[in-house]
Amino acid sequence: MHSLRLAAAVLPLLLSSCMLGPDFAPPETPLPAKFSEGAKQSVGDVAVSAWWNSFSDRTLNQYVATGLDKNLSVQQALERINAAAADVTITGAGGLPNLDFGASHTICKARDVTSTQNISGGQLSLTGLLDVFGQYRRSTESALASLDSAHAAVDVAKLALIKDLVSSYIDARYYQQRVSISRANLKSRQETYDLTNFQLEAGAASRLDVSQAEALVQSTIAELPSLELNFRVSAHHIATLIALPSEMVVKQLQKNEGQPVYRGKINAGIPADLIRNRPDIRQAERNLAAATAKIGVAEARLYPAITLSGSITPSYINQRGRRGDISKWSFGPSLDLPILDGGRLRANVETSKSAAAAAYISWKSTVLTAVQEVQDALTAVRRDVRTVNSRHRQVETTEETLRLSVDSHKDGASSLLDVLDAQRQVSSAQSSLATAIQKLAKDHVQLNVAIGGRFAAPMVASPWVEASRVSQQMQTSGPTRNSRALHCGMF
Template identity: 30%
Template sequence: MTKPLVLVLALALAGCTVGPDYERPAAELPADLGMTTAAAAVPQKWWSVFNDPVLDALVDEALAANRDLKAAAERIEQSRSQLTITRAAQFPDAGIEAGSSRDKASAMGAFPLPSDAIYSKTQRLVISANWELDFWGKYRRASESARAELAASEAGRDAIRNTLVGDVVRGYFAMRALDESAAIAERTLVGRSKSLELQQLRYDSGVVSELELEQVRSDVQGARALVPAIYQRRLRQEGSLAVLLGRAPKDVFNAKLERGISTEPAVEVPAALPSELLLRRPDLRQAEEHLKAANARIGVARAAYFPSISLTGFYGGESQQLSDLFKATARTWSVGANLLQPLFAGGQIRGGVDLENARTREAALQYVQSIAIAFRETREAIAAQSNTREILEAQRARERSLSRALELARLRYDNGVYSLFELLETERQLLVVRLEAVDADRDRRSAIVDLYQALGGS
């Protein structure tokens, strides 16, 4: 009896694994992402390049309390538990079976029993085991798929973390930009209100016409409408940022957020940065692990073509009296092997294999598409470093020029050379340019965030 069991175990351990082994899809990548050589390596906490302690504290708060990030951690635990469940199928199942029964046979049967044999009792206690041998690698492929899904969930958490940090940093600078825009709008309203008071005096003195007075009044009302509009945008931004930080509903409603002072770092891409670095991005790792899992499930589906081989057995005791259950004469045992070869399943097995093949091809296409998107984002982020810098410099220069132009326009208006309409138009242009300069500064900082995120957040 021992030799056949040893032989079966040896065959089980040496069994083949059906299904294709994973191979990364071919994708043509650029040689590198090189630009100007960076003066220093990218820090692990890349947002620290802005040198803003308040921003650093907000990011730390989000990483500790954000609910989406916590949910991603729970998905990792789910995948880890699923791997444990799946891997358990590779090992035998064993259990203890206990039973007690009392039976009565018919006294009127074809073979009448003596009166003392009509009633019987049976006591049974055995250890039973069942093991389906993974001869074709079905369960090994299933475990391989579960491990890949676990790795995908871990990469998914990293992707959420990367996105979360980027959203917090962008939201912080958007909030500060709205603070600056609100201050500009408030100063503009104060200045135009003073101009209206002066024009009212001139109108009362008959120096200016009602047309000129109403033009100034219109600009005051325009500034007055702009201020609450910016306040509302800032309120929405503060609320969104408070939710990202994982704060309680009460704190979200209050949305009290600190502001700090940031520096503008000089961000450069290291020269000859290998393009394979992008393949370590969390979203690309997640897509590849999903592909690995789908590829492994092909083997699970193909294993259904082959016979399933299982071993069963039990060992224990059985007797009529409980006191006799553990005697040597009450011993009972059984060892057996079963083999089931599918013959006809109405196309179910073939359909299952075709289904997993199609899912794997889809996952491969999605993975290559993710790579293409990653390189597109990186290309745009690299170009944005110089483009947003040039836009910001041009907007600041334009603001300086218009500020000087407004000074000259007021002098000419006071000397009667310039019309009120021309003066008001210069003021309107300066307000627009100042707000655009604030937006350009926000976009410049967002471009820095985009670059770090495009490179995988590290």
């Protein structure tokens, strides 16, 4: 008798610890030991690196801090964390007992009866599902992985914001620099035009010389509206990203000029670092964990569902000549066994397996794309440096050529055409240098974003508080199409 009682007590514990479906194991894919133009040293955790500080630009730092605090895309991602956390609660509640209480009071009187009958009653019912095959535990596992994915999505949104914001700032400063170059060239060309007009009146220049000098002045004037437009478009985009009035941003940018120059070191780490540092890879891995857990949910629905339910219904009757209590109670299990469903449940299992396999492919694709992005950015940065150095030398050479041409023209040893051509070369060289500096800065941005560099928390106080993270390291599954059999064990 004692052994039967012991078995009856232990059996529910054994059954409640059995879960169908594969357990999750972190996915793997072959990766090179180093990037094609990188070193073999790990970069460590760059997720807390405010790499944009390497531009040494206070205005840029202020914009990034404001964007992390006020950007609408980031705020939307934060709200999705709240929804995902609520889904964890909803999913977990499905496997918990439900307790309901109800009460009633009835007054009745028959037409041919003089007395009135009062009936007071209540009902207390308890229903609980035995999660024998782990349907609700797998569902909770999937919901927790989705919550982790929502947290990673916030990091993805922050990284995308920083990339867009810093790149737009670099563009705005580039167009400011181009405007400054054009205005300086316009001043020089206007002086040449005035000098040519004076020489025409003195008979030392031809009308052709004047026309050529004037054409160069007009072409420079024609450049300015387009450059000013592009500057304002970039400034307007910055204002949108940080949720500030556009005119405020335009006025802030107009207070000073100068292209941002990245002064940080090039340290891309190794490909394995990306698994830890890239938020999109972590998000894909958590999506895979959520999809894998759903295989167990689908498989559990192939098996019986056992429900224990009980209720107590007390009532009190008060009538002239009759008073008393009546209590009813009931308790017992119920079994729900799917027999004929047209193959729907098994098709759901195959669908879940296919979704998990697709999630693994998505994770692998994200990893390989990340490796390519780092290698492309590394290649670009290393070559951009050489280009910028060459453009600097080109500007110095053309400016020296212009000085020599002007002196030679004043001495009558060369024509005005030589001076105008030298001015064109200086203008072209200065514009090319500005473009090279812009590209180098943006490629540095691309490299830091590609390795997952971001700032883990806003740099200024933010009214938007992230939901508390539910972090539970679970042994979940890779996308195997042949799920393992029942895993049973004592709690």
